Amino acid sequence: xxxxxxxxxxxAYILSNIMNNTxxxxxxxxKLFDIKYPIICGxxxxxxxxxxxxxxxxxxxxGLIGAGSMKPELLKQHLEKIPAGTNVGINIPLLxxxxxxxxxxALKYGIRIFFTSAGSPKKYTSWLKEQGCTVAHVTSSPKLxxxxxxxxxxxxxxxxxxxxxxxGRDEITTMALIPQVVDAVDIPVIAAGGIGDxxxxxxxxxxxxxxxxxxTRFAASVESSAHPxxxxxxxxxxxxxxxxxxxxxxxxxLIKNQFATEIIALEQQGATSDQLAxxxxxxRARLGMLEGDITKGELEIGQISGLIKELSPVEQIxxxxxxxxxxxxxTLPKVL
Amino acid sequence: xxxxxxxxxxxAYILSNIMNNTxxxxxxxxKLFDIKYPIICGxxxxxxxxxxxxxxxxxxxxGLIGAGSMKPELLKQHLEKIPAGTNVGINIPLLxxxxxxxxxxALKYGIRIFFTSAGSPKKYTSWLKEQGCTVAHVTSSPKLxxxxxxxxxxxxxxxxxxxxxxxGRDEITTMALIPQVVDAVDIPVIAAGGIGDxxxxxxxxxxxxxxxxxxTRFAASVESSAHPxxxxxxxxxxxxxxxxxxxxxxxxxLIKNQFATEIIALEQQGATSDQLAxxxxxxRARLGMLEGDITKGELEIGQISGLIKELSPVEQIxxxxxxxxxxxxxTLPKVL
Numbered sequence: 001x002x003x004x005x006x007x008x009x010x011x012a013y014i015l016s017n018i019m020n021n022t023x024x025x026x027x028x029x030x031k032l033f034d035i036k037y038p039i040i041c042g043x044x045x046x047x048x049x050x051x052x053x054x055x056x057x058x059x060x061x062x063g064l065i066g067a068g069s070m071k072p073e074l075l076k077q078h079l080e081k082i083p084a085g086t087n088v089g090i091n092i093p094l095l096x097x098x099x100x101x102x103x104x105x106a107l108k109y110g111i112r113i114f115f116t117s118a119g120s121p122k123k124y125t126s127w128l129k130e131q132g133c134t135v136a137h138v139t140s141s142p143k144l145x146x147x148x149x150x151x152x153x154x155x156x157x158x159x160x161x162x163x164x165x166x167x168g169r170d171e172i173t174t175m176a177l178i179p180q181v182v183d184a185v186d187i188p189v190i191a192a193g194g195i196g197d198x199x200x201x202x203x204x205x206x207x208x209x210x211x212x213x214x215x216t217r218f219a220a221s222v223e224s225s226a227h228p229x230x231x232x233x234x235x236x237x238x239x240x241x242x243x244x245x246x247x248x249x250x251x252x253x254l255i256k257n258q259f260a261t262e263i264i265a266l267e268q269q270g271a272t273s274d275q276l277a278x279x280x281x282x283x284r285a286r287l288g289m290l291e292g293d294i295t296k297g298e299l300e301i302g303q304i305s306g307l308i309k310e311l312s313p314v315e316q317i318x319x320x321x322x323x324x325x326x327x328x329x330x331t332l333p334k335v336l
Numbered sequence: 337x338x339x340x341x342x343x344x345x346x347x348a349y350i351l352s353n354i355m356n357n358t359x360x361x362x363x364x365x366x367k368l369f370d371i372k373y374p375i376i377c378g379x380x381x382x383x384x385x386x387x388x389x390x391x392x393x394x395x396x397x398x399g400l401i402g403a404g405s406m407k408p409e410l411l412k413q414h415l416e417k418i419p420a421g422t423n424v425g426i427n428i429p430l431l432x433x434x435x436x437x438x439x440x441x442a443l444k445y446g447i448r449i450f451f452t453s454a455g456s457p458k459k460y461t462s463w464l465k466e467q468g469c470t471v472a473h474v475t476s477s478p479k480l481x482x483x484x485x486x487x488x489x490x491x492x493x494x495x496x497x498x499x500x501x502x503x504g505r506d507e508i509t510t511m512a513l514i515p516q517v518v519d520a521v522d523i524p525v526i527a528a529g530g531i532g533d534x535x536x537x538x539x540x541x542x543x544x545x546x547x548x549x550x551x552t553r554f555a556a557s558v559e560s561s562a563h564p565x566x567x568x569x570x571x572x573x574x575x576x577x578x579x580x581x582x583x584x585x586x587x588x589x590l591i592k593n594q595f596a597t598e599i600i601a602l603e604q605q606g607a608t609s610d611q612l613a614x615x616x617x618x619x620r621a622r623l624g625m626l627e628g629d630i631t632k633g634e635l636e637i638g639q640i641s642g643l644i645k646e647l648s649p650v651e652q653i654x655x656x657x658x659x660x661x662x663x664x665x666x667t668l669p670k671v672l
Contacts, residue, residue, distance in 0.1 A: 026669050026672070037672045038672065039672075141575055141576055142574075142575050142642075143574070143575075143576075160509065160511065161509065162508075162509040162511060162512050170575065170576040171576075171579075171580075172498075172575050172576060172639060173496065173497065173498040173509040173510065173511065173529075173530055173639060174509065174511045175496065175498060175509065175510040175511050175529065175530030175531070175536065175539065175640075176498050176530040176532075176575065176638075176639040176640045176642065176643070177575065179532070179533065179535050179536065179643060180575045180642055180643055183643075193509075193511065194509055194511030194512040195511070196512075196515070197515065198672075199515050199542055199543050199544055200511065200515065200543065201672070202539075202542035202543075202668065203511065203538075203539035203540070203542040203543045204539070205542075205668055205669070206535055206538035206539040206541075206542050206664045206665070206668060207535050207536065207538075207539045207664075208535055208664075238478075238479075239477055239478050239479075239506065239508050239512065239513065239516045240477055240479075240506040240507075240508060243507075244507075248604070268584070268606065269606050270604065270605050270606025302512075303508060303509060303512040304511075304512045306478075306512065306516055307512070307515060307516055307519075321672070322671070322672045325671070325672045326670070326671050326672070328542045328543075328544075329542070329668050329669075329670055329671075330670070332538065332541055332542060332665050332668070333362055333541070333665075334662065334665055334666070335658070335661070335662050335665075336362070336373045336374065336375075336534075336537070336657070336658045336661045336662070
């Protein structure tokens with residue numbers, strides 16, 4: 001099928017796409033979001049503010065404002081600080097009561113790229129499309145991906161269980177998830193979870209993704225709003241430093257600090273949702289990630305944090321990703 | 337770094353490896369095990385017998401006898417049935433009391449390729465190397481990988497949490513694990529867990545692996561010893577059909593059948609190890625995987641089983657993997 005004779009590599013690449021009738025072209029993502037590189041910086045609560053999103057835009061990738069932790073007044077402050085004409089998007093988790101108000105605010109401030117999550121893709125997609133927006137929805141299973149496509153989204157973020165923060169209930173890893181989502185839909189798939197360098201991007205594309213969404217790598221950037229204490233914790237983590245906790249309530253991947261260890265112990269004793277909620281209390285995520293209490297606060301991060309060894313400016317991170325990707329692809333044997 | 341001018345692609349590939357001082361060449365694996373393709377069919381209890389290992393040898397990959405479920409007498413029967421001169425290896429899990437006897441038997445029958453697991457790599461590696469054997473050890477974390485290298489193994493199998501059957505306690509996914517193991521050691525790394533087709537192989541190589549170990553895909557082969565009922569269950573699974581159970585005892589990934597559902601319910605109620613052991617009883621794995629009781633038996637399989645849609649002969653599976661790999665690599669953009 002791939003005996004392409006003496007044709008040029010580029011022609012072979014295009015032909016190969018046509019022959020496979022594939023949706024796997026990174027151009028679909030760069031065109032969809034008007035970016036140079038097919039990379040999205042995911043929306044992270046208390047971490048993804050106007051500084052990070054703007055730095056991403058300048059580096060040629062899509063930066064999302066993480067609206068999940070923002071009351072409308074705080075979101076407004078962030079939106080006001082984004083320089084006019086900067087190409088940024090927003091992540092709206094649909095499980096909070098403010099989501100409609102957040103969307104309306106974002107529209108008012110000229111945002112036209114929406115990544116919705118943690119709710120039904122049917123809820124706002126048609127309406128956002130009518131407003132001329134581009135919509136992606138985050139999923140954790142091929143079944144949900146098919147529902148997103150039916151709801152009319154432009155792209156799907158397929159997120160594996162290694163991702164930081166709130167997580168799907170299916171516990172499907174990125175390696176197992178991406179090819180199954182790619183096979184289940186005809187629209188572009190953005191891989192998320194466990195991607196920390198250019199090798200990870202190449203792996204995601206090999207699995208059939210057209211773009212990647214990375215959170216953890218950008219949480220450890222100079223421009224993220226994470227508290228310096230939290231950033232240092234990210235750099236210190238090892239491969240086994242995170243844990244998927246609160247599976248019976250809302251699954252979330254955390255650094256195993258003192259707070260998380262207490263929660264895990266309660267879970268292993270078979271604690272009820274009410275007992276867990278009491279232990280959790282309020283404002284733990286803000287306390288840990290924004291205010292820097294690394295003992296009593298909740299520190300949401302992905303499993304790939306073990307790979308992150310330094311804090312860098314966004315521009316440097318993106319430049320590294322581009323060269324790491326090229327190196328990873330160049331060393332791949334063409335045939336087995 | 338990769339501006340290689342007008343040189344040929346192959347020369348560019350070799351130069352690139354030299355320039356990166358990388359251990360990432362699939363040749364290291366094909367030479368080490370004297371196989372055509374850098375693919376290992378993993379040792380699976382009740383599934384990997386002489387038929388499957390022999391079929392793998394004929395298809396140009398390394399097939400491992402899964403000694404974990406074999407008392408010495410049964411292992412002897414399998415070893416006797418392998419035609420003389422057939423290039424097969426053996427997986428010896430070190431948690432069973434028979435492992436020394438299993439190794440001695442395998443040596444007597446001419447086996448020279450050993451994949452040890454579930455125990456310390458220090459236990460037998462030096463001795464096996466003195467007997468002229470090639471030794472790989474299975475790990476689930478970069479820390480353990482470094483210990484394997486120190487113990488003198490020839491290669492490391494780095495297995496992510498999506499893998500079927502017995503699993504490490506670290507719950508690190510293949511996507512997060514492989515680059516961290518590759519960075520931690522200088523010897524070749526074989527990626528395992530979540531690899532079901534040629535896209536998965538390409539992804540593993542992009543992450544820095546030099547070979548892959550696949551179990552689930554070959555459990556659903558004509559030549560595996562899995563009961564026909566179990567094979568049909570593998571084909572029927574969806575992406576979310578498996579679960580990592582018995583984390584507090586010995587973590588194992590299973591199909592969520594009636595037996596597994598009962599175990600999971602007990603775990604969520606905070607059952608003790610003794611209560612779980614009582615429910616488990618004896619012989620559940622044999623009952624499910626060899627005898628075909630898909631309700632009351634234990635059905636160990638990887639998360640990637642959702643991708644497997646048909647039973648095929650080993651030769652067909654390998655032929656598909658080779659063409660799928662080539663297609664996945666051909667469609668990868670050279671630059672981001």
